Amino acid sequence: MRSLRIRLALSVVTVAVLLIGILAAALYVEVREEIRADFDRRLVEDGRVLADLMEYDQEDGLELDLAPLVESFDRQRAAKTWWRLWRSDGSVLAGDPDASFLELGPPGSMVLRDRVHEGRRVRAATWRFRPRIDPEDPPDDPAQVPQLGLSVARETEEVDALLSQLAVLFWGLGTLTCLLVGGVAAWQVARGFAPVHRLAARISSLPAHELGTVLPTDDLPVELSPFVSRLNSLLERLQAALEREREFSGHVAHELRTPLAVLRTGLDLARRAQPPGTDEHAQLGELLETVDEMGALVDDLLLLARVERGADATQLRAVPLRPLVEAAWRNVEARASARGLRFDDRVPEGYEVQADPGKLHIVLQNLLTNAVSYTERDGSIAVEVGEGELLSVWDSGPQLPPESLERIFDRMWRADLARTDATQHAGLGLSLARGLCRHMEMDLRARNEDGGGLRLVVVPAGAPERYPARR
Template sequence: MSPATKSKMTTLRFKDRIALYYVLATAALVAAAYLVVFGVVHHRVYLDLDADLRYEVAKHRQEVSLAGRTIRFAHKDEWEEREHREVQVDPVFIQITDPRGQLLDRSPNLKGEQLTFDATPAGRVPFNSQLRGTAIRQVQVRLAAAGGGPAGYLLAAISSEAAQHVLASLRLVLLGSYPVVLLALFGGARLLAGRSIAPITQITAATNRITRSNLAERIALPPRPDELHTLASAINGLLHRVEQAVAREKQFTADASHELRTPLAVLRGTLEVLIRKPRSAAEYVESITLGMHEIDRLTHLVEQLLLLARFENHAKSLRRQELSVLSCVHEVLHRRRADLSAKRIRVDVEDGVSATIVSDPFLVDLILDNVLANAIKYSPAGSTIGVALALGTSHLSCAITDQGIGIRPDDLARIFDPLYRSEALAHKHIDGTGLGLSIVAKACELLAIERTVASTLGQGTAFTLVFPMGGAAVPDGPQGS
């Protein structure tokens, strides 16, 4: 197919392309069927014609007598039969020749004409010829002399005009009906294709009506559970996910605006108080310290927001390497030693194995840091945090358990949403932005880490991370921090 043809094909409507492809495929099948029909009829017509011709040869051969090399008819009056005198009644033409093809005798209906003599073996097979502009079917039979040599040949022919007419009529009908059949097939296929893709048109129209302002609208499902039903269901599922994403985006924007506005409002209020009248050095120090605290809070919030934004493209830049989860836990606890000391919290690391995994060290450290920071933040003074590592057949699990305030069952499904804090008003003394667990969820998704949370209000929370395995496991004993 040429590029120009391909270009034209792509400009056709979808239902026209379906109809055209169907017609092209059907055209080949119809052409093959027509050829088979014509071949069968052609074979049958000539088979019957040759049977009649052989019958006439056998009948007239019995009337021929041989005396040495002389050929004569036993009953000369047979030459006067009606079939030899009248051309209109399926005439039979008979001719006798010597071995060299010289005419010896012929039927009266040949008049001054002669049948075509062919001394080659091809002449012994029925073949088509012409006699006075009329189509005939001809064959020649060798007449053997007493010694076994050829005494001459008997040539017989019958008219094949009727057979030629039948074949010509059939050829005309087939050739004439071929384009008509193809046009009818194209029209029918186009109509059926139009009806078949009508639900797709409806789905397209419904999809075009759905915008950001009406994401709750859904596509009506076709009544039959076919491919179109599956397509509509898939689109509805996609719309549901998009609606949820947009809702989360709106909620995130509102929460982020609120979180950013709060420290800015505190800074503005503090500065307004300072400029109203002269203050003592102690008051200036106190206000500046408060302002710096709000700036730090704002900086931390912005950094976490930027980190969440970078996660969208971080999958392409993962730097996987072999690392020890146990070592990562101890590194995080070392960084958090000041917070642990201030609240007199003990961390018991109970691990039966020290195993390595293949993962991104930055993200693994980020996950463990946020989970342990939450455990420290929400644990009461003098409590204990447990870290337990367990090795499975294809994974390494890390369970971090605290004795903190716990999470309400209704809030467990939302703690990974950006800027969401469970009962934030009831715990105003606990700093936080609500982004830590969102960062954990994104990082776990990138690294294919399974995460589960179990919590009992007022008793504590257990956070379990299941890392895909990589590397070898080495037995080790329990440690404490």
Template sequence: MFLKSIRFTLTLWYSVTLALILIVFSSFLYVTLRNQLYQEVDRDLLAVAEAIASPTFEPFYRTAPAEMDQLLEDFIGVRSAGKYVRILDRRGEPRAATSNLDNISLPLDRRALTAAAANRISYATHRDGDLYPVRIISYPLLVRGQLDTVVQVGSSLVGPTEILNKILLIFTISIPLSLFLLMYGGWFLAGRALKPVDLITRSARRITAENLSQRLDVVNPRDEIGRLAETFNTTLARLENSFNRTRRFSADVSHELRTPLTILRGEIEVGLKWAKEPEEFRELMQSNLEEVHRMSGIIESLLELSRAEEKGLSLNLQEVDLRELLNDLIQQLRTMADEKGIHLEFAGALPVLVQGDRVRLHQVFLNLLGNALKYTESGGQVRLFLETENGYAKVGVSDTGQGIPADDISCIFDRFYRVDKARNRAHGGSGLGLSLVKSYTEAHGGRIEVASEVGKGSTFTVYLPIADGLPAGDSGEVDKPRGRH
């Protein structure tokens, strides 16, 4: 578990990355410094070799070693110190050499001899036993285009070697130490960086279905982890809202179904105990049937709402003339309006075609008109109007009823929500009508808006996209819905 932690992984990658950087940098620095030191030695060797190869020095090519030492001191000066000189003929046989060559050799291999025959200067590094390596230059002298003499000058690399060894020692100590310090610092910094993650983890473990109101701690909302925590908090808020709606929905369903079941049970018990005549049993069965219809309606409405929410609502789309559909509704509800003494009117002169499911659109406007008639007192007015606006059919239902309080407007489309529960139950409502209206309208690509004032009435406005090819009455291009409520 420890080896799979993010903290360990980050520290490991820090260390591996720095190790690679240090190794590459150190290698580059070592090679560059080594080449620079060797170039300085080569320049010094070339200067000595050119001096020895000069015509002034030529008569002394066959002197004894002691004389050669003195000649070098006289001609070259202190630069001859630490230098090994050997003069060879064209076959590589020695002619003269310095006395210090007794303890060291200056080999002339075939490669150097071949280069000299081609009038090329060659360099080589020779290591003799445990001694420091020697840098050697082989300098050719040609007579009439033919190799005549080879001047070899060697110089001990003790200085450059010691410098390079010290550099290697520094690298050997500093690189592991740097890696150790980095691992410690990386472990510490990774812990600091991941501390908000630990806080989020501890907070998330405390959150259950029973306390969804808790939120994750946000240490710094401007960094990536802070934004992640805020995203989790937003998700938790949605989950809390969903859980609350589910609980409320379950409670409402239980309540709505318990009432008709209680009535059924009571009436059946009373009928079994007291009913004697066939007419009494008929009344009992009629009452039971009404309650069964009520429960069936609730269940069917819930199924329709679930299908709409899951995008599984099947619509039988066809061209629907809203003016014709609304005219039919007005005729159906005229009798109810006359019985309550309510003035019912319809304003819509031009045909307006929409692409929709006629049955469900009928149910949308039937629910809206039915609610308007239910909650409008005798002597009031219910007005239905049909217009077009920005490529949408606009159907409004306004009444002069009791109105809806401002605090309740945002909730009236929720399932089983009632502004006045006693009044709704008295009118036989289940609290699902407006939920279905909203779901059906949105399934058609439309939206519904509501405006209301307590004591003055309400206006519900449905916007539906107009079908392509509408003749008269369209006042603009088709726009997307401006929002859903």
């Protein structure tokens, strides 16, 4: 079991159930013994009433006129009661005819026993005593007073029924208490783990491009504060490393602009000095194209550095999407036509997006450039608007492995170079597009379509991670 919350709740409930069970059992035993002791006391008291009715005097000896009192005694008892009076030699002096199951106990103290008579449980008390002496006619010798034995028994059906009811009552109350304690324990444990869930939500909401956000520790339990403090320290170090990387990229790109400009000027002058149609003229033209590509890469690096630093102001307004799509496609239409690619603009007329026009144009340009680069010959590209989406660009090119769907937005990452003409790109376009989207309160995501192809989707910031794939 890996859930700490479940383990803690089960531990608390287990201990509580054990304690409740022990307390309930101890209380039941205590009540049971008290009820039985009270039953024994009443049984002995009734026997003593019988014993006190026996009197000994000098003239008549032992008087045993017990019938009227015993009859009254039996009527007052709801439970069946048996009694028997013994002589010291063990012979029966008086008693109930059906009390043959009673026995005279040994000399000494009172004996209490459980018996079974005709399938019924009974409780029997036996003791020896000497009858009361008549004060008006006492014997000449007190030793003449004989020692008698008395046994009194009563069925325990009512007591057993009461104890059974108490057992059911204690069991029910114990079970109800355990359920109540379990519910309270689960609620308290869940409540105690609420700060952990809030902390997890805060961590998951941290933007990947802004790791310097400090997690608050004021409302956290003492046990979590050291963890959050160390996590904040780690995030600060990661943010510092990320800032150094951004500054390095920006500085390198800035420093390369001047040498590239000088190199391009020199190559252009040298190319003009060569007659058109010569090998030297063609080779210098190829070098100029390479320098232009390097210049575009440097410009992308500088723009990406500014975007990540937040140096460029972003002004959002309602922007018609279809004209931007048409303008972006015109820039790649020649390359697409050379490869036989079909383009379908499915954006509705009049559809608008809250965005910065300049930044949204760069986003569309990079998405379409990526689609043209990775779509196989005679393939298809489409721009459309789906449910929950601001816009999306689909191409019929090869799909990506699931682990690569997020990596395509990393700097300098490119898909398989053996496919299409991906070698013409440095792998900054999608990274720049995502950075621009985030500055416009959007997000850029990628997914494989069930019907084939790859779709790059622009959604509002904070939108759910999954959208239904369209066929």
